[in-house]
Amino acid sequence: MVKVVFVCLGNICRSPTAEGVFRHLVEQQGLGEQIIADSSGTSGWHNGDAPDRRSQQIAKARGIDLSGLRSRLAVAEDFHEFDYVLAMDGSNYNNLLAMCPPGHEDRLHMFMKFAPELGRMDVPDPYYHDGFDSVYDMLEAASAGLLADIRERYGL
Ligand code: 4NP
Numbered sequence: 001m002v003k004v005v006f007v008c009l010g011n012i013c014r015s016p017t018a019e020g021v022f023r024h025l026v027e028q029q030g031l032g033e034q035i036i037a038d039s040s041g042t043s044g045w046h047n048g049d050a051p052d053r054r055s056q057q058i059a060k061a062r063g064i065d066l067s068g069l070r071s072r073l074a075v076a077e078d079f080h081e082f083d084y085v086l087a088m089d090g091s092n093y094n095n096l097l098a099m100c101p102p103g104h105e106d107r108l109h110m111f112m113k114f115a116p117e118l119g120r121m122d123v124p125d126p127y128y129h130d131g132f133d134s135v136y137d138m139l140e141a142a143s144a145g146l147l148a149d150i151r152e153r154y155g156l
Helices: 014-028 053-061 090-099 132-154
Strands: 003-007 035-041 084-087 109-111
Touching: 003 014, 003 090, 003 132, 014 035, 014 053, 014 090, 035 053, 053 090, 084 090, 090 109
Parallel strands: 003 035, 003 084, 084 109
Antiparallel strands: none
16 A cells, blocks of 8 residues: 655645545546545644635536545654655645654655656645646646656556
8 A cells, every 4th residue: 555645734725636636546547445645734724624615616627526625734643654745845845854753754755846847846835826727737747747656666
């Protein structure tokens, strides 16, 4: 079993969308029994909340239902539980690195590293802006790259 967790600030916009998009791709490729996805947020500000309605709308228009997801705080234990801890931006990355148990740093990645063709490392925070569509496209591209990386690394 390979386990991945997507992490942003609030866990209501970027990371739950990544979780939904990635899970959909995993199921499309018949790997739902081998790969598990989750998401969390470094702030805890929205603990227990469903994804932002703007994220839900865009995902729904593309056939992905985020309504059942709930925000939770990222914790150090995530580094024991998950093989990949995927930060949406540099700030998330630094916060995660600060809580990472020694020896588990190699599990932490910038998510956009898996979409090198886009030439960027941050998924911009859309909460106070209106970039939900372009954020979705970035998450979709990096999800495909991540899944290819997992398949190669684990022989799936
Ligand atoms: P996310 O977006 O990190 O992609 O879930 C945000 C959600 C909420 C806030 C900031 C970013 N906030 O300030 O409450």
